[in-house]
Amino acid sequence: MPTISQRKMDKEIVRFMESDETPTMKTILEDVGYSRELADSRPSAVIEALGTQEALKEYGFDTESAKHVVSTILHKEEAKDKDRLTAAGMVFDVTGAYAPVKSVVAQVPIRDSTPEVDELRAEFEEKLRLKLGE
Numbered sequence: 001m002p003t004i005s006q007r008k009m010d011k012e013i014v015r016f017m018e019s020d021e022t023p024t025m026k027t028i029l030e031d032v033g034y035s036r037e038l039a040d041s042r043p044s045a046v047i048e049a050l051g052t053q054e055a056l057k058e059y060g061f062d063t064e065s066a067k068h069v070v071s072t073i074l075h076k077e078e079a080k081d082k083d084r085l086t087a088a089g090m091v092f093d094v095t096g097a098y099a100p101v102k103s104v105v106a107q108v109p110i111r112d113s114t115p116e117v118d119e120l121r122a123e124f125e126e127k128l129r130l131k132l133g134e
Contacts, residue, residue, distance in 0.1 A: 002051035008032040009046070010055040 002010070009032045016023055023031075029039035029046060038046065046052060056062070073079050074087040 002055035006051045014059050
């Protein structure tokens with residue numbers, strides 16, 4: 001169950017969403033009575049708290065509502081192209097359809113030393129030294 005402070009904060013978030021103002025979370029937290037220390041050091045802890053999330057959900061800030069908004073923008077014929085592209089990007093992000101950007105580092109331990117392995121190691125180390133300018 002949300003605390004009084006969490007409800008006040010959520011009302012303030014909704015109020016700012018409906019206005020042209022864009023305050024920081026720190027400002028919102030301080031305005032509704034949270035300590036400056038908490039607002040400075042851990043605002044995300046307040047936002048991520050179960051009570052805060054419950055109260056936000058009561059105001060329509062939940063995953064299903066967000067998906068509905070994105071879908072509406074994506075399919076709205078009169079929407080601007082940039083808004084539709086943003087909505088499409090959000091769909092890709094949520095569904096994981098973006099091509100992954102990753103790198104793989106593989107280490108292969110060589111337990112046995114053979115003349116061929118020692119020769120390859122020495123050759124590689126020499127090329128690396130030359131490339132690094134040593």
